[in-house]
Amino acid sequence: MTLLSLQNVSRVHGHGATAVTALDAVTLSVEPGELVAVMGPSGSGKSTLLNLAGGLDAPTSGTVSVDGVNLGELSTRAVAALRRRSIGYVFQDLNLLPALTAAENVSLPRELDGVGLRAAKAEALATLERFGLADVADRFPDDLSGGQQQRVAIARAFIGARRLLLADEPTGALDTTTGESVLRLMREQCEGGAAAVLVTHESRHAAWADRVVFLRDGRVVDEAVNEPRTPNGDAMVSGGRP
Amino acid sequence: MSVKLGLLALLDEQPMYGYQLHTTFKERTGGTWPLNIGQIYTTLSRLERDGLVDAAGDDGDGHQIYALTDAGRVELQRWFATPVARADRPRDELAIKLSLALSVAGVDVREVVQAQRTATxxxxxxxxxxKFHAGEDDLAWLLALDSLIFQAEAEVRWLDSCEERLLNNQAFKNGVRR
Incomplete structure (x- = not known):
């Protein structure tokens, strides 16, 4: 089932002569297994798109569905519950609560969901283990490197039944190699059947995606689809221009 | 760079015969620089003529082995000690194409920029x-890939900046061509 679907979604701020169209009739589907990147200049609507996809904002027109559920038909409370259960977020920074350990940060969404403390903790530990982060479980965010913090945030994004990750410049503050390890982790999750939307202004990061959607003035103007043109591991195409 | 320097670098590790050099060269560059076996043999005979390699007998199976000479080693070190000059690169067709697109009627430069950005x-x-599928220890290949990745990224950044410059230019917005 399509994990995320935006159908003809527009978001207009203000009214009448001063109205500003942040997003204009955007249609986008994200299937299980897909990593989709969204690129575009500042003000092109990237963050608006992500906020709408995550139910943090509501469209002026059009429908947003997560896991087949139309968010427009839910109460604010129900949207919050669905968000907690189905969607994980990773931002550029400030992803983890500083007063909680890595494991407590990861278990928090499950506790908020009503899962008992002990069970939530066990789930968190299992998730951290799956992401190769078992050794940082009892450490506080301040004791983790930027890359470790982002990986913990990604682990949290996939706890429980969550299969949709929305990421806004998750590698923004990281060096090249660390940023790459975060993208690799997202890629691996998607290969395993999850889905992710990655907002970035860095083409090198967007290139980890199966599809790159270009926004300009709130509209989708182009899309780069990664269809294999050379078999894996085979001699590659020349990077130079003929 | 020349094939010559590539072969000298490989022979610095150990003496090799022609076909072996061909295979190793392909492995190290990940096929980013296709060479045919004929180029390898021609280059080897020039290197031998110039005293940079020596024929060092055969490997028992009739393959002529080549080894680096002291002069070859000096030549190789000189190469590593000298930065690569950007001016040696060929003309950039894309930069020329965009500049020309500005003055050709009926061409939307922003569309040219976007089409190129998508392709890149x-x-x-x-x-x-x-890179995702490459082995972690395949360092030579990863370095070659990173180089191509950063070059492609630089091109996209430059295209982004072209677009910004166009959008911020009043004459361009008013449709004035030059």
Whole structure:
């Protein structure tokens, strides 16, 4: 089932002569297994798109569905519950609560969901283990490197039944190699059947995606689809221009 | 760079015969620089003529082995000690194309920029996919891939900046061509 679907979604701020169209009739589907990147200049609507996809904002027109559920038909409370259960977020920074350990940060969404403390903790530990982060479980965010913090945030994004990750410049503050390890982790999750939307202004990061959607003035103007043109591991195409 | 310096670098590790050099060269550059076996043999005979390699007998199976000479080693070290000059690169067709697009009637430069950006991003996706599947210890190949990735990224950044410059230019917005 399509994990995320935006159908003809527009978001207009203000009214009448001063109205500003942040997003204009955007249609986008994200299937299980897909990593989709969204690129575009500042003000092109990237963050608006992500906020709408995550139910943090509501469209002026059009429908947003997560896991087949139309968010427009839910109460604010129900949207919050669905968000907690189905969607994980990773931002550029400030992803983890500083007063909680890595494991407590990861278990928090499950506790908020009503899962008992002990069970939530066990789930968190299992998730951290799956992401190769078992050794940082009892450490506080301040004791983790930027890359470790982002990986913990990604682990949290996939706890429980969550299969949709929305990421806004998750590698923004990281060096090249660390940023790459975060993208690799997202890629691996998607290969395993999850889905992710990655907002970035860095083409090198967007290139980890199966599809790159270009926004300009709130509209989708182009899309780069990664269809294999050379078999894996085979001699590659020349990077130079003929 | 020349094939000559590539072969000298490989022979610095150990003496090799022609076909072996061909295979190793391909492995190290990940096929980014296709060479045919004929080029290898021609280069080897020039290197021998110039005293940079020596024929060092055969490997028992009739393959002529070549080894680096002291002069060859000096030549190789000189190469590593000298930065690569950007001016040696060929003309950039894309930069010329965009400049010309500004003055040709009926061409939307922003569309040219976007079409190029999409194409370059697809190259970048290809390269990234290969990096994702490359072995962690395949360092030579990873370095070669990173080089191509950063070059492609630089092109996209330059295209982004072209677009910004166009959008911020009043004459361009008013449709004045030059």
């Amino acid at each position: 991003l697809r190259d970048l996706q290809d390269l990234t996919r290969q």
